[in-house]
Ligand SMILES: [Zn+2]
């Protein structure tokens with residue numbers, strides 16, 4: 001008798017093979033995580049390294065579809081700005097995606113700079129002290145946090 005296939009996530013024997021190599025419970029859980037990651041990317045334009053690890057459990061095709069949905073959503077919302085492009089580039093690089101294979105135009109290569117990273121961690125890029133994201137200027141060193149901020153005085 002052939003050995004029973006076990007779920008690669010929890011190690012339990014797979015009863016319903018339509019979800020292999022996962023059991024139904026883990027497959028559902030992963031699908032939910034996938035949806036949550038997609039929401040995070042679309043809403044917060046953020047893709048954490050732990051989320052990339054989760055996405056690695058999926059097929060490349062799933063990731064390509066994911067990339068296309070996110071890209072189209074950003075584009076439809078007129079939101080294809082640097083922040084969006086950084087997260088798209090991160091996704092693209094992590095999975096070696098190619099735009100032409102996905103039937104979408106090549107996206108501009110914009111990587112997260114040290115400055116972006118500090119701001120994301122609520123730190124001033126000028127003095128690296130803790131700040132709040134909605135500050136226009138750093139209260140410690142005067143660094144212009146909000147690039148669109150124009151002093152009225
Ligand atoms: Zn499982």
Ligand SMILES: [Zn+2]
Nearest residue numbers: 124127138141
């Ligand atoms: Zn500062």
